[in-house]
Amino acid sequence: MIEDITTKHARAYFTFIKASSWMEKKIKGALKPFGITHVQLNVLHILYRNAPEPVSVNSIKEQLLDSNPDVTRLLDRLTKKGFISRETCPNNRRRIDITLTKEGEAILYEAHKRAKISVGDFFEKKITEEEAIELKRIIDKIIK
Template identity: 45%
Template sequence: MNFEEEIQQKKFKSEKQKATLNLIFTSGWLVNRHKEFFKPFGITNQQYNVLRILRGQHPKSISTCVIKERMLDRNSDVSRIVDRLTLKGWVSKEICPNDRRLVDVIISDDGLALLKRMDSAVEKLDSQLGNLSEKDAKLLNDLLDKIRE
């Protein structure tokens, strides 16, 4: 179903307004699909994002400040997310020896194992854009980057 049918509106001030609203709508659609996907794993989108960042750093630790800079949703409360991941045994944290105001976080073996279990399923999640060819996806990425320039 196209965007106009989904929101039951055909009039827009301009194509740019329509594109903006379509981006917001599509973003929400993707976020909801991701939420449903992550539920069976007992993890949220933001927790998954943090674990992926930590896996990229592994075996090194990373501060919560750097995690926040690298997150997809930079409005997330990284300290709270890390606390929840710690309670689940997927990460560990310690005070940074060089700056006691910072907390260093490292992914645990259990966190790595969770991501490994999720990896093949995540490929299916990425296929949400299955109607796009690789060329279409590259064009979309280029256009989205252009918007943020």
């Protein structure tokens, strides 16, 4: 018998994994009508947060919530949809500057609103502010 899978820590781990899966499923369903993924939404958010300044590919890689090794293909898809633009940096021809288009900003706004609602307004409908602070503290402790 495997005894260590019944400990309180093990149960917390499995609950954490279940919660993560639940959130990803909720967000995936909310984003489906917009034809974008959670990672693509994250890229749009990074660009919005930095606007009007362009963002380099490396900076996007560093800021992604999910480590995605194929950022180039991710950016290709967003460019094809008209949500981002890519231009060669005038000061450094080896650097590509990425910016959010008006279409990308509109999709970000609507998709973010739908995703937020899907997980209980970032848990506002499920936990108190104090619980949110404690949850963040515990998660930060786990991932650092």
